[in-house]
Amino acid sequence: MEQVSFLDAFLPAGFGRNERLERINGLLDWQPISALVSQVRPGETGRPPYDPLSMFKALLLQQWYGLSDPGLEEALLDRVSFRRFCGLALDAPTPDETTLCRFRNALKAAGLGETLFAEVLGQLDAAGLVLKTGTLIDATVVRSAVRQPASGTTPKGIESRSPHDPDANWTRRGPGRSAFFGYKAHVGVDAGSGLVRTRVLTPAKVYESEVADALVVGDEQAVYADKAYEKRARREALKARGIKDRIQHRRNKHQVTLPRWQIVRNKLIGRVRTAVERTFSQLKGRYGLERMRYRGLVANAFHLDLVLIAFNLRTATRA
Numbered sequence: 001m002e003q004v005s006f007l008d009a010f011l012p013a014g015f016g017r018n019e020r021l022e023r024i025n026g027l028l029d030w031q032p033i034s035a036l037v038s039q040v041r042p043g044e045t046g047r048p049p050y051d052p053l054s055m056f057k058a059l060l061l062q063q064w065y066g067l068s069d070p071g072l073e074e075a076l077l078d079r080v081s082f083r084r085f086c087g088l089a090l091d092a093p094t095p096d097e098t099t100l101c102r103f104r105n106a107l108k109a110a111g112l113g114e115t116l117f118a119e120v121l122g123q124l125d126a127a128g129l130v131l132k133t134g135t136l137i138d139a140t141v142v143r144s145a146v147r148q149p150a151s152g153t154t155p156k157g158i159e160s161r162s163p164h165d166p167d168a169n170w171t172r173r174g175p176g177r178s179a180f181f182g183y184k185a186h187v188g189v190d191a192g193s194g195l196v197r198t199r200v201l202t203p204a205k206v207y208e209s210e211v212a213d214a215l216v217v218g219d220e221q222a223v224y225a226d227k228a229y230e231k232r233a234r235r236e237a238l239k240a241r242g243i244k245d246r247i248q249h250r251r252n253k254h255q256v257t258l259p260r261w262q263i264v265r266n267k268l269i270g271r272v273r274t275a276v277e278r279t280f281s282q283l284k285g286r287y288g289l290e291r292m293r294y295r296g297l298v299a300n301a302f303h304l305d306l307v308l309i310a311f312n313l314r315t316a317t318r319a
Contacts (some may be wrong), residue, residue: 017081030053037116038052038053040106050093054086055103056116058082060306061085063306064310066287073100113304120309120312120313132190133221135216136225137216139186141173142183142290144165144183144292145293148181149162165295167203167297170205184206185200185304186211187279189276194278196308198216201300207228209228212229221243222244224273225246230249248269282311
């Protein structure tokens, strides 16, 4: 991977260094990741082939720095720290935006998002960075990449959809709020480290509780969640697995107000689970998940995997 050219040998020590990228580079054994991404071979027709691991690292840079495909092409051409992270010598050719796009699509078509996410998380876990004191589960809505369909364009009782993104649909983010068109990202965050351990992307209409059980890993000490996830069967299932139930209570139809002990318990749980809101704030602010970048559930689920791999690596360097 580490290509050194005649030109590199004349650079002063420390030229073009990026300490964070160097820490991330040393965080993983990249060989298993190289073996995974080498299953796809972009650039074999019409363009020179590039090392698949270099290409994958370039896609990570794209997430960290919020770059478009043309922006990533330009950055690889003139940023020494990016070249070093990707293992490209200063006088080596770099992939253009079309090659990068084709490589990303090849990874998506091969269904490697899940495998790559699991490999990176597994290495972070093996390094002792996943603490497992608890899992914070929650969901956030993400706007579709396409314009939302106009209301009143379908017969009464039929939900309007977009022909440009048929997987996206509607929800409301709270009582009295306007309708929202797009997707919902459900995540399980490690309470001690802030690493995302589980994730599911669904159309926005899917209720949080429907996918909650898929966010529980099984080796955590507790599960923290707000009242949207309350379900007697879920509480019993957690107890049967030896996992502490830290799901907030909500009033039922027979209650005017919650008992005082449940109010106090909800407040204590709320103080812990606010950490997941910081995760969403970073994903939306730093990684652009206010709006999806692509069309369709499959493409956006793969993009979410890339974003969360990048997020976990960056988060792990702060541990």
